[in-house]
Amino acid sequence: MKKFIEYRIHYGEDGDSINILSYEGKDWRKWKQHIGEEGVQWIERVEDTICEYNGVVDSDYEILWMVKE
Secondary structure: OEEEEEEEEEEOOOOOOOEEEEEEHHHHHHHHHHOOOOOEEEEEEEEEEEEOOOEEEEEEEEEEEEOOO
16 A cells, blocks of 8 residues: 645635645645635645555545635
């Protein structure tokens, strides 16, 4: 089994996610530049556990930042 970490920036309006920008690997720190950016609804860290034969077997989500309404 292997772990895969991704940072997702959700863009949209009124709490809805219309478009997602993802960072992974060596670029993972770039998510921080989007805090407070216009149109960003929330930023999350997703850790997937992947099995070679079955694909994604578990996902753990953590909200790192969310727009204040």
